[in-house]
Amino acid sequence: MIDWDLAGAPLVVAIGAVVALMLDAFIGARSWRWPSLAGGVALGLAGLELLGPRGPDGLGLGLSLVIVLGTLMVLLSAAVMDHEDSMPPGELHFLLLASAAGAMCMVVARDFVTLIVALELLSLPSIAMVGLRRADIGAARGAWTFFLVSVVSTAVTLMGISLVYGFTGSLGFAEVLSRLGDSTAPDRAVVAAVVITVVGLLFKIGAVPFHMWIPDTYRGASIPVAAYLSVVSKAGAVGALVLVLGVPFGGYAAAWAPMIAVVAALTMTVGNIGALVQRDAVGVLAWSSIAQAGFILAPMVALGVAGGARAAVQYLAIYAVANLVAFTMIGLVRRRWGGTTFRHLTGLARRDPLGGACLSLALLTLAGFPPAVIGLVAKYAVLRPVVEAGYGWLALVMAVNVALGLAYYLPMMARILSQEGDEITVVEPSPSPPHAVGVARTSMVLGTLALVATSAYPDLILVPMR
Amino acid sequence: MNLLVIAVFLPALVGVVALASRHALRGAVAARAGVAVSIVSLVLLAAVWATRDAAAFAGEVDVRWIDAIGVRWHLGIDGISFPLTLMTAFLSALTCWSLIDDAPQEQTPDDPAEPSPDPEQSVVMLVVLVLVIQSAALGVFSALDLIVFFIFFELALVPMWFVINRWGDPHDREGRRVAATRFLLFTVLGSALMLVGFIAIALSAGSLQIPELAAQSPVLTGTVPLLGAVAIAVGLAVKAPVWPLHIWLPDAHSAAPTVGSVLLAGVFLKLGTYGLIRVLVAIAPEPSATLAPYLATFAVVGIIYASLACLRQSDLKRLIAYSSVGHMGFVVLGVATMSPVGIAAAVYASVAHGLITGMLFFHAGGLKRRYGSATFAVLGRGLYARAPWLAVSFAFAAIASLGLPGLAGFWGEMLSLRSAYEVGPVLDRGLAWTLLGVAAVGVVLTSAYVVVMLRRLVQGVPTPDDRDLDLTGEVRSEVGISVLLVASIVVLGLAPGLLVGVIEPSLPAVLGGGR
Secondary structure, three states, X not given: XXXXXXXXXXXXXXXXXXXXXXXXXXXXXXXXXHHHHHHHHHHHHHHHHHHOOOOOOHHHHHHHHHHHHHXXXXXXXXXHHOOOOOOOHHHHHHHHHHXXXXXXXXXXXXXXXXXXXXXXXXXXXXXXXXXXXXXXHHHHHHHHHXXXXXXXXXXXXXXXXXXXXXXXXXXXXXXXHHHHHOOOOOHHHHHHHHHHHHHHHHHHHOOOOOOOHHHHHHHHOOHHHHHHHHHHHHHHHHHHHHHHHHOXXXXXXXXXXXXXXXXXXXXXXXXXXXXXXXXXHHHHHHHHHHHHHHHHHHHHHHOOOOOHHHHHHHHHHHHHHHHHHHHHHHHHHHHHHOOOEHHHHOOHHHHOHHHHHHHHHHHHHHHOOOOOHHHHXXXXXXXXXXXXXXXXXXXXXXXXHHHHHHHHHHHHHHHHHOOOOOOOOOOOOOOOHHHHHXXXXXXXXXXXXHHHHHHHOOHHHHOOOO | OOXXXXXXXXXXXXXXXXXXXXXXXXXXXXXXXXXXXXHHHHHHHHHHHHXXXXXXXXXXXXXXXXXXXXXXXXXXXXXXXXXXXXXXXXXXXXXXXXXXXXXXXXXXXXOOOOOOOOHHHHHHHHHHHHHHHHHHXXXXXXXXXXXXXXXXXXXXXXXHHHHHHHHOOOOOHHHHHHHHHHHHHHHHHHXXXXXXXXXXXXXXXXXXXXXXXXXXXXXXXXXXXXXXXXXHHHHHHHHOOOOOOOOOHHHHHHHOOHHHHHHHHHHHHXXXXXXXXXXXXXXXXXXXXXHHHHHHHHHHHHXXXXXXXXXXXXXXXXXXXXXXXXXXXXXXHHHHHOOHHHHHHHHHHHHHHHHHHHHHHHHHHHHHHHHOOOEHHHHOOOHHHHOHHHHHHHHHHHHHHOOOOXXXXXXXXXXXXXXXXXXXXXXXXXXXXXXXXXXXXXXXXXXXXXHHHHHHHOOOOOOOOOOHHHHHOOOHHHHHHHHHHHHHHHHHHHOOHHHHHHHHHHHHHHOOOOO
């Protein structure tokens, strides 16, 4: 039975994907505008449908909104690539929207088959997006790594799901929950099935020790696609993980909660240490997004007892806005100054005061530091359920990682605000810069305004994500 | 609108305006604006205090802010925080004043490769950072909600990191970066731990409001509040600092520019000691009582350690920095007795230390600017002969620092020792009196290093230097700052009742009298 109320919004986005591809095919001349317009309209309609009276509620709504708004922002910021002949606009928008439709299905899935299909719909287009830039060996390598990891992780998850099916004879989340309770299967075997199923999703989130694909893939991908992977793709996986751990496997929390705690601790620590040694903005953001995944995972140890799911989604929403602002600005830096190394960032605020301010605020939010109060509130939101669930050691690890994170966010910010820096010549290869750059800048400024507004009134973002 | 809120936010607001219009501003203009706004802030604080009514907190605001996690926008000052807010506004007015005709310290003769940015811009930026730090510190001292307290606590860090990292010791680029980063990592780690502790306390008590937590009955007991209190204590001990968590301090204080050193010693350390009173002892008395003996012991070890370290320093700024660790030891000892006398001692000693050490750092900074270094080898001997007024003023501050009766430093240390003598409600008599004895040795050692320092620096056969001439052409602000600080140190020394009278009525509420 198809619940059209839930399937409607993803379907609108999927139709938008096809329209974008068709427009590109029929218009003939290479045009960025039409596919982009089709995609924007589709996302807007999907957003309206979500907010309408028959949309999903609770966490499903929060996650779907993160996905729709995140994709919209990626779509706007992707305009900075409109001068690259090796980037086909129709295909890019098609893949972007198709993948977003997958993510939206994933967070409202109620059975394992839908989950797997949605996972594939999310993954396959994003793999293609990573490798989309023609004649780029880095992109091909990134896509290849991503492909292998994706296939393996899906296969592992499938294996777990088939075990679960074997124990319960059902694939619906609610039935599995009730039947696992009174199944006669040996406890250890069920725990193994739970762990295997979850491992596949952890791959997708990029949790340690399954994180190695992220730096390679992000570096190979174009910057907006990396932004997409770090936010929308992650939101889908987080939603699926919250659902799967909370509903069908809710009875086995004693088994998976310690595992999630260890994985979260490792993920944030390894991610932060990796970020410390990077000399390139994309590298920093790639590793820092691993660390942030650890912070998103941590409250899940308290899914049942203390509103852990809510905290994870609240943190994810705040992280999504800040990370997209940062990636958009990095994309602009690359377009205007031809690179993303620290040398290109030095003195950025002098060359582009508004952009420098936006990027600095985004970094402060990610670090969780005032004046970006919202980042600090996000850290509080995820720490609280961890402490409440009695994971004191995990809270300590998180505290150490807050400090570690600041150790690279702040020097990067100091570089941006520095008065020094080599004179960097503007490389503006495109003949018509203002329009595309303006679109991307507008989306970045809107994102920053959202950060400012939520810093003054954190309830603006915390309350809808409950 | 509430006057207290204006007093807290006005400096930061003016700072932001100055930042936005920095290209149109000259450094001296920005610095004058900084002095003016700090004085306005000071007057507003005094007005809030003068118009207080019978309520526990003057100028209290309490409005809903973040409903989702129960945070309220809750500010107010009482007798514990009012003296510290006044001192903060006073010191930042003085630091801004010192920037008016202070030659920008950014020229880097040692490193020609480093481009030297526009000095006017540099002064404007420095004033902006000082003002933001001032707002953050005033916010910490007046916050009555744990999360609001935490936000202000963190807000002060990043500007201070910039102050040390960019305006620090112009002759040691790498050193100041290392010092700034170490300062940041230590304090952030501490404050992150403190946040975990706040969560543990708030979950156990079901509130984030400091007055509610302080008045709750029955008091919190059990493992979770105890662990929370440990986390808070460690976090604040980094900031205060309590030995052995002080290791970030000497480098940061000596690498920072004059304004940075003054604010670090005068204001930043007080955030830690004030926190110990307000968000440890007051809100978790039972767990604090368990921790008190350890805190007191570490504090006294710190007093001895710091005075011994001071005897071995060859750099004036490092010496003053280490002496801060010792003075903070007396403050923490007072807090750890958890008695009215001890808390009053802590507040008194905090204010006195802010004024005295601030004055020492102003003079050390002045010397360093003229001679390019603050090591005794470069400064030479016989400053009495070479720069009479500066030497006298410096010697005055140094003697105030050793706790001469009749000056501000005396009362804080005396009251702190008395609180140990009276033992208080939580310490064991044997331990308290042992600590008292050791701390008394610390007092002797403190006198020793101050005398040695004076002997090395201001007395002896003058070693003339061709830069001595500069010393006679004193900077106007230096004289003015010195006069104001001397006056306030003498007043607080001769009339301790002025300050004790303010502190005393608020002591019962902090120590659970409301229960």
